[in-house]
Amino acid sequence: MLDQATRQQEIDTMPKPETGSTAGHGHVPMRPGDASDELLYRTLVQEIEDCAIFMLGLDGRIRTWNAGAQKIKGYTADDIIGEHFSRFYTPDALARGWPDYELEQALATGRFEDEGWRVRKDGTLFWANVVINLLRDPSGKPMGFAKLTRDLTVRRQEEERLRQSEERFRLLIEAVKDYAIFMLDPDGNVASWNSGAVEIKGYRPEEIIGRHFSVFYGPEDVAAGKPRRELELAVRFGRVEDEGWRVRKDGSLFWANVVISAMHDSSGRLRGFAKVTRDMSARRRIDELERSSQHVSEFLATLAHELRNPLAPLRNAVGVMQLEPALTPTLASCRDMIDRQTAQLARLVDDLLDMGRITTGKIELRVAPVDMKDVVMHSIEAVRPLADQRGQVIEVRSPQERLVVEGDLARLVQVLQNLLNNASKFSPAGSRIVIEVEGEARAVLLRVTDQGRGIAADALERVFTLFAQEDRLLDPTHNGLGIGLTLCRSLVELHGGAILAASEGRGKGSTFTVRLPLARQHACRRDTDRLPGEQPAPGGALRVLVIDDNRDSADSLAMLIGLKGHEARVAYDGAHGLAIAREFLPDLVLVDLAMPDFDGFFVLRELRAQPAFHSATTAAMTGFGQEQDRERSLSAGFDVHLVKPVDIALLDELLASVSERRAASGTARPLP
CATH class of the missing domain: 3.30.450.20 (PAS domain)
Incomplete structure (x- = not known):
């Protein structure tokens, strides 16, 4: 609060309102009254705290200062009286000559009103509504200005x-x-x-x-x-x-x-x-297909279950015959034939049952660490009789180190066994089947390559379709239900993996590749693989500042930039972003244009006004992507205009461009 002597001095210097006169445009006359009314009026103006009310001379220098002016702008009367009112304006407004323009307009028209950023004594900004009225003496001659300023920062926010x-x-x-x-x-x-x-x-x-x-x-x-x-x-x-x-x-x-x-x-x-x-047309068709598929799956499951019943006694009978030593060679040959065909039928029924379980969501994996060498060994054991019968050689190519996945051993063996069975069945006698196991950074590859019939290019994807049999028309003797590869794909995908078929065409063999994720604790690290949070190669990381009042947007973008090997900082408003920039000295600044308080354009002007940021790349981020929006950003001084959500490919290009620019200029700084 102002002291009494200062307050009285300012009251005395205020122009006395003319009584009963309307002389002078912009002058507000008062009704006739005694001196006490005049003093009361002046005191009332002086004590108002929610509005800065003060007088300027024609030269723009401050002559009076009320309590509201001190509260809003931070100056005492002793600090400010006699100073030019332009000290309340931002550098940008001063560069445009805005204070002089306001007085010129008020002098020409009697009144001027504006809204914009103003500066307090401590350097902070506030959004102000400003009204300047021209004051005239009784003869109509201009004698100064009355200036009213209201702090509308909260309303603007x-x-x-x-x-x-x-x-x-x-x-x-x-x-x-x-x-x-x-x-x-x-x-x-x-x-x-x-x-x-x-x-x-x-x-x-x-x-x-x-x-x-x-x-x-x-x-x-x-x-x-x-x-x-x-x-x-x-x-x-x-x-x-x-x-x-x-x-x-x-x-x-x-x-x-x-x-x-x-x-x-x-x-x-x-x-x-x-x-x-x-x-909902597609959804309606899908619902109808799902209902139809559900009925088919239930039928398959029921059929497979019923087929299992007669298989048990057949297998038992074969077992009894195998224990009988006095069988003639003819009967022994028939016994072995029944054994092989019963085993084939059992495998088909098992596949049918498993396919029914998968399509109805009833199959469960017993997940545990599985060494891929065990998968290969058990699968070869299961398929060896068929390969030996056809005189085929199974070759294994595997690294020395253990490659461990998290999965169901029995189901993984089932996948590889199906692939080996197909390779043997569709390859000529005496041919070679190759199993290759290879470790990648976070996956293991399992390939089965044969020298058989091959697959036409247009059938490479169709072979995984349920009941599809590419060779049925060419060679009806190759029996089966067309379930095996469909089952393989389903089981592999249940393990979080994928399976692909490749072939150079008919008569040129086939290769089936299974990709499975490695168990985390056994994942192979490569020099080129960097986990989140690890530092990249020295000198390769950029300093990136993200300024966005949408916290989720800012945090996720900074996280993405961090995962790409760069050092990212986040600010949720323009003022905080400028403070971080002064300390962080970023190579790249990504600024949201629509922020409360300081918008992106203001942040850009403040950055460009400081020599330390002349070499920094600035990118505007906004939801507007019309050509005029881009032109506005670029004409304001931004290097790049990015439309939200920011395209990852464009972000990668921008980061690469900034890296090249920094390397060319030799401005790289060590990370903190």
């Missing part, structure tokens, strides 16, 4: 938050392509139209806005009054949901899920309807 919320909502609605989201007026006419509506219904905005939404309904629904009835239900209950056929612009039908919500203003008056439509 709220407005900015609301603007950003509306912008994010608009961008969200516009970006959605899987849903038609649009508004109807109270009469049911289309009032807005998003990109999803264009995608789903086929109309461009200019073709549909203003037309009644009943155009999306079939003639029968329109004749039955369905569109009108849905709006009535939405008004009555607030919301209505429906599924049914709808009509696109080209006349085709699609199965739609439709939600209509009534929109009311604060007084309860109906303002229109929000309408969300999803194209």
Whole structure:
């Protein structure tokens, strides 16, 4: 609070309001009153704290200073009286000559009003509403200015938050392509139209806005009054949901899920309807296929289960015959034939059962550390009789170190055994089958290569389809159900892996490659593989500063940059970002344009004003990607304009470009 002597001095210097006169444009006359009324008025102005009210001379120097001015701007009367009012303006405003312009306008028109950033005594900024009125003496001659300043920082922050919320909502609605989201007026006419509506219904905005939404309904629904009835239900209950056929612009039908919500203003008056439509045609077809597939799977499971019943006594009978020493060579040959065919039938039934379990989601893996050498050994043991019978050689190529995966040993053996069985069955007698095991950084590769019939290029993917048999027409003697490779793929994918088929064509053999993730504690580290948080090669890391008031966006982008081997810092507002920049000295600054308080353009100007940041690359980030938005960013001084969400490929290109720029300039600094 000002001391009494200072307050009285300022009151005495204030111009006395003229009584009963209207002379001078911009002058506010007072009713006639005694001296005590005048003193009361001046004291009232002096004691106001929520508004800075002070006088300027025609030269712009401060002549009075009230309590509100001290509270808002931080200066005492002794600090500021006699100083030029331009010290309240930012460097950017001073460079534009804005204080002089304000006084010129007030002098010319009698009054000037503005909003913008102003500077307190401690250097902090606040958003101000400023009104400057010209003061005249009784003869009408200009004698100075009355200046009123209000701190509207809180209001601006709220407005900015609301603007950003509306912008994010608009961008969200516009970006959605899987849903038609649009508004109807109270009469049911289309009032807005998003990109999803264009995608789903086929109309461009200019073709549909203003037309009644009943155009999306079939003639029968329109004749039955369905569109009108849905709006009535939405008004009555607030919301209505429906599924049914709808009509696109080209006349085709699609199965739609439709939600209509009534929109009311604060007084309860109906303002229109929000309408969300999803194209459920594919989902409907998938549901029908899934139901059909479920029935097939249940049938297969039942069939396989029933086939197991007669197999048990057959296998038992073969076992008894194998114990009988007095069998003639003919009967022994028949016994061995029955044994082989029964084993083949048992394997087919097992595959059928497993396929039924997988398709119905009933198969469970018994996961434990599995050495791939054990998988190879057990699989070869199982397939050896078939290979020996055909005079085939199985060659194993495997590294010395242990390659361990987390999986079900029995199921992995089943996968490799199926691949070996196929290789043996479709390869000529006396041929060679090669098993290769190879370790990668975080995976193990298992390849089975044969010298058999090969696979046509257009069938490399089809061989994994259930019941598909590429060779059935060429050679009906190769029996089977077409389940084996489908089962292999399903089991491999249950282990988090993948399987691929390769062949140079008919008669040139085939290679099946299984990729499985290594167990974490056994993963092979390579020099080129760097885990998150590890430092890259010396001199390769960039200093990157991310400034964005959306914390999730800032944190996730910084995390991504960190995983790419760079040092990233985060700031959630412009002021904090500038403070970090002064300490961190970044090579690259990624700045969100729409931030409260200091927006991205202000941050850029502050950075460019300091020589330490002249070599830094600056990139603007925004949800706006029109050409004029890019031009505005680049003309303001940004090096790059990035549209949110930032494309990973563009980010990689930007990081590489900054690295090259830094290397060329020799400005690399060691990381802290």
